[in-house]
Amino acid sequence: MAAATMRIGELATRTGVSVHVLRVWERRYGLLTPRRSTGGYRLYGPSDEWRVRETVRLRATGVSTAQAAAAALAASRQSGPHDSARSGEGTATARDAPATAVERGRLRDHLLEAIDQFDGSAAHAVLDVTLEQLGVEEALRGVVLPVLHETGVRWADGTFTVAQEHFASNLVRSRLATLTLAWDGGSGPLAVLACPPGEQHELGLLAFGVVLGRAGWRVRYLGADTPVDTLTSAVQSLRPDLVVLASVQTDPLAAAADELGRLDRSAQRALRAAHFVVGGAGATQEVAEQLGAVLLDGDPVEGARLVNPRGEHSP
Ligand code: B12
Numbered sequence: 405m406a407a408a409t410m411r412i413g414e415l416a417t418r419t420g421v422s423v424h425v426l427r428v429w430e431r432r433y434g435l436l437t438p439r440r441s442t443g444g445y446r447l448y449g450p451s452d453e454w455r456v457r458e459t460v461r462l463r464a465t466g467v468s469t470a471q472a473a474a475a476a477l478a479a480s481r482q483s484g485p486h487d488s489a490r491s492g493e494g495t496a497t498a499r500d501a502p503a504t505a506v507e508r509g510r511l512r513d514h515l516l517e518a519i520d521q522f523d524g525s526a527a528h529a530v531l532d533v534t535l536e537q538l539g540v541e542e543a544l545r546g547v548v549l550p551v552l553h554e555t556g557v558r559w560a561d562g563t564f565t566v567a568q569e570h571f572a573s574n575l576v577r578s579r580l581a582t583l584t585l586a587w588d589g590g591s592g593p594l595a596v597l598a599c600p601p602g603e604q605h606e607l608g609l610l611a612f613g614v615v616l617g618r619a620g621w622r623v624r625y626l627g628a629d630t631p632v633d634t635l636t637s638a639v640q641s642l643r644p645d646l647v648v649l650a651s652v653q654t655d656p657l658a659a660a661a662d663e664l665g666r667l668d669r670s671a672q673r674a675l676r677a678a679h680f681v682v683g684g685a686g687a688t689q690e691v692a693e694q695l696g697a698v699l700l701d702g703d704p705v706e707g708a709r710l711v712n713p714r715g716e717h718s719p
Contacts, residue, residue, distance in 0.1 A: 408439045408449030415448045419456045426456065433473035435459060455480050465620045466591030475586035479540075507537070508546045515551045519572045520564070527575055540583060540618060544611050545705045548576060552607060573607060580610045584625070587617025593645040594622045595711075596638060596678075598630035600660035605652040608684055608704045612648065615708035621646075632663040636671035639678060646711060647678045649697065651686035661694035672696070683707050 415436075416423045430436040435455050438446035455476045462472035511534050518527035534543045555572045558564035564572075597613050599606050606628040613623045624642060626635065639647055651657045664672060675696075682692045683700040692699040700707045 408447045408452070410448045410453070411445060412438075412448065415453060415456065418453055419460065421456055421460065429456070429459065429469075429473060433470065433477070435473045435477060451480060462586055462590070465589070467586060467589035471586060471589050478582060478585050511537075511547045512551050512554070515547065516554060516558075519551070519555065519568055519575070522568070522571055524571075524575060528579070531579055541615055541705050544615070545703060548579075549608070549611060549703060549705075552576060576607055577610065580607070580614055583614045584610075584617060584623070587613060587621070587623040587625075590620065590622055592620040592622050594624065594642060595646040595648060596624045596626065596635070596642060596644045597648045597650070598626040598635050599628045600649055600651055600656040601629055601631055601663070602656040602659065603651045603653060603686075604628045605684075606650075608652065609648070609650040612650065612683065612704035612708050615705050616711070619708065632660050633667060633671070636664075636667060636675055640671065640674040643674075644678050647675060647680045648700070649680075649682050649687075649695070650684040651682070652684050654686040654688060654691055657682060657686055657691045658694065661691060664695060679711070681711070 410418070412423050412426055415421075416426055419426075421429075426436065430438075436448060436452045438448050438452065441447050455473075458476035458479060459469070459472045462475055463469060467475070511530060514530045515527055515534075518524075518530055531543075531548075534547045537543075538546060552572065555564060555569050559566065559569040595613075595616055597609050597616075599609055609627070610625070613625050617623045624638070624644065626638065635647075635649075649657065649660065664675070680695070680697040681700040682695060682697045683702075683704070687699055689699050700710065702710065
C-alpha cells in the first residue's frame with residue numbers, strides 16, 4: 405500500500421483535472437477519499453489519483469461524469485490501488501510489482517481451496533488480491549479462467565462435486581458482473597455478444613465482454629442460450645460493428661448455422677453486415693464457415709485484444 409501524501413493542487417497537476425472540478429467530484433460523487441494531515445489538510449493518495457484518471461478515461465469514451473465516476477469507484481474497489489493511512493509507508497503499489505508465475509499459482513490454489521470449502525468470503529478476498537496485483541486482464545487470464553478450467557477437471561475426475569462447480573461458476577459470474585457497469589455507455593464501437601441455443605457456458609464470453617468494455621467498446625450482452633431469431637432481430641435493430649457467438653461445445657454452433665440458413669435473407673444479411681466472429685473451444689474453422697463467420701482463436705482476453713475498433717481482427 406502507498407501513502408496518502410498529496411495536496412489537492414498536486415493531484416490536479418498530476419491528473420490534469422482542475423482543483424475546482426476535483427472538489428466537485430469529491431463532493432458530488434464521493435470519488436475522492438482524502439485523509440487529514442495533522443495540520444488539518446486533506447491529503448490524497450494513489451487510489452484517489454487512479455479513480456480520477458479512470459473517470460477521465462471513461463468520460464473520453466462518451467459516458468456521463470456520474471456514470472464514469474460510479475464505474476471508477478466500483479472498479480477501484482475491485483482492482484485499483486489502495487492507500488495506507490500513514491505517510492511515508494513506501495510509494496510503490498502492489499500493481500507495480502508483477503506477480504510471478506509462482507504467485508499466480510498460489511492465488512489459483514487459494515481460490516480453489518476456498519471453492520473446495522464453499523467459502524465465499526475467502527474466495528472474494530483472494531479475488532480482491534488477484535485483481536489488485538494483476539489488474540483485470542491478467543487476473544482473468546492468469547487466475548480466474550484457469551481456476552474455472554481446473555474446476556471442470558476436478559468435477560470430471562470426481563474431486564469436486566457438481567455443487568462445488570456451481571458454487572465456483574456463480575461466484576465468478578457475480579464478480580465479473582461487477583466489472584460490467586460501464587460497458588454499455590459511451591460512443592465506442594458496438595458489440596453484441598451471445599451464446600448459441602443450447603449453450604449454457606457463458607463465462608468465457610462474459611470475460612471477453614469485460615475486456616472489450618474496458619477497451620472502450622459498448623457491449624450489448626445477450627448471454628447464454630440465445631435463440632438465433634432473437635439474435636438476428638437484435639442485430640437488425642442495433643446494427644452493431646461486431647457480433648460474437650461463443651460456445652464451448654461445437655454442436656450448438658452447428659445447429660445455429662442450420663437455423664440461420666432457414667431464416668429469411670434479410671436476417672442473415674444483418675448478421676453478416678457486422679463483423680461476425682465465433683470463439684470458444686467449440687468454434688472450429690468448419691462451423692465458422694457454415695455460419696458465414698470468422699474464427700476468433702485464443703482465450704477471451706486475447707480474443708478481445710485482437711478485434712480492433714472497426715470490428716475487424718488481425719489473424
Ligand atoms: C462452469 C461450467 C459449467 C456451468 C456453466 C455456467 C455458466 N454460467 O457459464 C454449467 C453448470 C451450466 C455447466 C453445464 C454443463 N457442462 Co460445463 N463446465 C463448466 C466449467 C467448469 C467451466 C466453464 C468455463 O466457463 N470455463 C472458462 C472458459 C473461459 O474456459 P474454457 O471453457 O476452457 O474456454 C477456453 C476456450 O474455449 C476459450 N473461450 C471460451 N469462451 C470464449 C469466448 C470467446 C469470445 C473467445 C474468443 C474464447 C473463448 O477460452 C478458454 C481458453 O482460455 C467447464 C470446465 C472447463 N474446462 O472449462 C465445464 C465443461 C465446459 N462442461 C462440460 C459439460 C460436459 C457440461 C454439461 C454437458 C454437464 C451436464 N451433464 O449437464 C452441461 C452442458 C450445459 C449446456 N447445455 O451448455 C464439459 C464440456 C465437454 C465438451 N467439450 O463438450 C467441461 C469441459 C467439463 C469437463 N471437463 O468435462 N458447465
